[in-house]
Amino acid sequence: MSDANTARLERLSGMLKRRGVLLPAFEIHGGAKGLYDFGPVGGRLRNRVNQTWLNHWLSLGNIVELSCPTVTPYAVLEASGHVGEFSDFMTMCAACEEASRADTLLESFHPNPDSLSKADLQALLDQSQPPCPSCNAVDWTKITAQNLMFNTTIGAGRSGRPGFLRPETAQGMFTSFPALYRHNRERLPFGAVQVGKGYRNEISPRQGMIRLREFNMAELEYFINPHEPAKHDFSAWDGHAITLVADEQGEVKMTFSEAVEKNIIRHETVGYFMAKTFDFLTKVGIDAERLRFRQHEADEMAHYATDCWDAEIHGSYGWVECVGIAHRGCYDLEAHENATGKTLRARREFDEPQVVEIDGWTIDGAKAGPAFRALAGAVKVAVENLPSETNFPIELTLESGDEVVVKSEHVKRDQRTETLSGEWYIPHVVEPAFGIDRIIWHILDHAYDEIGKDGEEYTTLRLSDHVAPVDYCVFPLFEKDGMGELAKTIHAKLCMKPDVVSMYDSSGSIGRRYARADEIGVPRCITVDHQSLEDQTVTVRSRDTGEQHRVHIDEL
RNA sequence: GCGGAUAUGGUGUAGUGGUAACAUAGGAGGUUUCCAACCUCUUGUCGCGGGUUCGACUCCCGCUAUCCGCACCA
Numbered sequence: 001m002s003d004a005n006t007a008r009l010e011r012l013s014g015m016l017k018r019r020g021v022l023l024p025a026f027e028i029h030g031g032a033k034g035l036y037d038f039g040p041v042g043g044r045l046r047n048r049v050n051q052t053w054l055n056h057w058l059s060l061g062n063i064v065e066l067s068c069p070t071v072t073p074y075a076v077l078e079a080s081g082h083v084g085e086f087s088d089f090m091t092m093c094a095a096c097e098e099a100s101r102a103d104t105l106l107e108s109f110h111p112n113p114d115s116l117s118k119a120d121l122q123a124l125l126d127q128s129q130p131p132c133p134s135c136n137a138v139d140w141t142k143i144t145a146q147n148l149m150f151n152t153t154i155g156a157g158r159s160g161r162p163g164f165l166r167p168e169t170a171q172g173m174f175t176s177f178p179a180l181y182r183h184n185r186e187r188l189p190f191g192a193v194q195v196g197k198g199y200r201n202e203i204s205p206r207q208g209m210i211r212l213r214e215f216n217m218a219e220l221e222y223f224i225n226p227h228e229p230a231k232h233d234f235s236a237w238d239g240h241a242i243t244l245v246a247d248e249q250g251e252v253k254m255t256f257s258e259a260v261e262k263n264i265i266r267h268e269t270v271g272y273f274m275a276k277t278f279d280f281l282t283k284v285g286i287d288a289e290r291l292r293f294r295q296h297e298a299d300e301m302a303h304y305a306t307d308c309w310d311a312e313i314h315g316s317y318g319w320v321e322c323v324g325i326a327h328r329g330c331y332d333l334e335a336h337e338n339a340t341g342k343t344l345r346a347r348r349e350f351d352e353p354q355v356v357e358i359d360g361w362t363i364d365g366a367k368a369g370p371a372f373r374a375l376a377g378a379v380k381v382a383v384e385n386l387p388s389e390t391n392f393p394i395e396l397t398l399e400s401g402d403e404v405v406v407k408s409e410h411v412k413r414d415q416r417t418e419t420l421s422g423e424w425y426i427p428h429v430v431e432p433a434f435g436i437d438r439i440i441w442h443i444l445d446h447a448y449d450e451i452g453k454d455g456e457e458y459t460t461l462r463l464s465d466h467v468a469p470v471d472y473c474v475f476p477l478f479e480k481d482g483m484g485e486l487a488k489t490i491h492a493k494l495c496m497k498p499d500v501v502s503m504y505d506s507s508g509s510i511g512r513r514y515a516r517a518d519e520i521g522v523p524r525c526i527t528v529d530h531q532s533l534e535d536q537t538v539t540v541r542s543r544d545t546g547e548q549h550r551v552h553i554d555e556l
Numbered sequence: 557g558c559g560g561a562u563a564u565g566g567u568g569u570a571g572u573g574g575u576a577a578c579a580u581a582g583g584a585g586g587u588u589u590c591c592a593a594c595c596u597c598u599u600g601u602c603g604c605g606g607g608u609u610c611g612a613c614u615c616c617c618g619c620u621a622u623c624c625g626c627a628c629c630a
Contacts, residue, residue: 006623014568017567018566033621200629204557204627206623321630507582507583509588509590509594511590513591513592514590515591516592529590530589
């Protein structure tokens with residue numbers, strides 16, 4: 001990072017702290033690593049970003065909003081793969097209280113203990129009894145999952161069950177699939193969104209808002225039918241060439257249409273969400289020139305994903321991944337199906353019912369059962385694979401290697417017509433996952449504008465109207481002759497309007513007050529002057545142009 | 557987690573073994589007919605804990621936090 005850049009970053013961070021946008025949390029107690037407060041200004045900003053995000057996706061029409069618990073039972077995150085991916089399994093020596101990683105202790109007893117589940121590790125530990133590396137005792141406590149997810153206990157005392165604070169919001173949406181499917185009249189595609197907190201007990205949180213232990217995230221799970229080709233219209237984005245860093249082609253600039261045509265973006269729905277993500281990010285004030293999409297390389301991609309793109313934003317910390325858009329296939333729903341035995345599927349009807357003519361053989365249970373006993377099941381499979389013209393008796397070699405003679409009395413002709421009108425399948429999921437804190441950081445970074453004004457440094461936060469935390473500042477030019485009263489009336493009126501935030505400020509010169517408003521990005525300032533008292537008009541001054549025009553109070 | 561640096565009003569900084577300064581910001585008043593002007597008054601600070609000392613913001617130790625490398629992670 002250049003010195004100029006570092007200095008700017010320090011001034012920006014100082015301003016954010018001074019003006020109550022972002023502050024270290026619990027600072028009077030010495031602070032806590034990886035935890036931040038959104039202050040009196042930042043709290044509103046965060047909420048506006050969240051709301052803009054929700055509206056952006058809900059406007060697609062087939063998206064619903066969910067809110068799932070952050071406290072999540074162990075089994076859920078074990079099924080999703082997080083326990084294995086995000087945890088180290090620890091055990092403690094009861095003699096010397098030294099904590100050790102179970103997989104490290106068991107390295108000489110298993111080729112790859114890292115791959116074992118918690119239960120398998122426990123079994124292997126009980127069986128192999130490795131000595132404690134520091135005191136040589138053999139007395140290990142029960143294995144517990146440690147590290148990247150915050151452990152907790154759900155319930156008290158002996159009835160408490162292990163759980164975690166969720167490391168992402170997605171799992172609750174997957175486990176809610178049956179309710180979503182019913183709500184959407186059993187028709188795909190549909191999506192669910194959730195805005196909320198996620199928790200990761202990072203070893204070393206760094207770089208301010210970039211890596212946090214408690215963070216705001218917003219995720220969309222879009223469920224699609226893999227048997228239906230995804231068709232999306234990208235013409236709305238044709239005017240804009242996007243920077244793509246593709247796995248094979250490297251950095252290229254082209255429209256979304258082209259990227260999909262050339263199969264650089266491998267799935268249309270992924271491309272569609274990339275385009276919508278581009279819209280969202282620019283809407284909240286991210287500079288399109290400092291935005292790019294980077295494709296995960298094959299070996300970097302999570303094993304279940306078929307295509308994955310990150311939206312990266314360039315700011316004070318270089319290029320930072322702020323959004324991940326992944327085609328997750330059927331991985332998640334299948335994982336929860338396997339773990340629970342419940343069905344997480346959708347039904348699709350075939351265009352034409354599939355008529356299957358079955359003309360072959362099957363066993364006659366009453367005869368073949370007693371004749372083949374334990375082998376009867378395997379005989380049935382073998383017989384049903386025989387062509388219809390088979391003559392009996394016949395000698396068959398079963399899967400198991402056993403040889404049997406099947407006589408005609410053991411079998412019967414199986415001739416029927418089966419009609420399949422459709423099938424149950426596991427939907428595929430395309431998941432855009434947004435790191436809200438990282439996006440907010442870059443909104444602030446991109447909006448922070450320092451200009452030399454009359455030889456002095458002057459800072460303006462050029463926030464988009466969608467996310468500006470304060471909509472209006474109301475100033476009396478002087479707080480006398482009734483100007484203060486009129487300004488307070490206008491301020492009160494604005495505050496009454498739904499979703500409008502207004503601030504009243506009468507201290508300091510008018511220029512100082514404009515400067516204060518500009519620093520936190522208030523788009524419009526309203527000033528009451530002497531003329532206002534006569535004709536009920538006020539001046540409205542716009543932040544970015546400094547232009548003023550007179551407006552009647554009733555038109556505000 | 558390892559190594560290095562740092563920690564002084566809201567913010568940015570100076571400084572000392574004898575309880576602290578400057579700038580800026582904030583509040584009150586005055587002045588001012590629209591972009592950080594000016595005048596008066598005023599609020600507020602040595603990260604936390606322990607040690608050395610008659611006395612510690614200053615020296616030592618530990619902790620916490622911040623920044624930079626490495627590692628981890630996405």
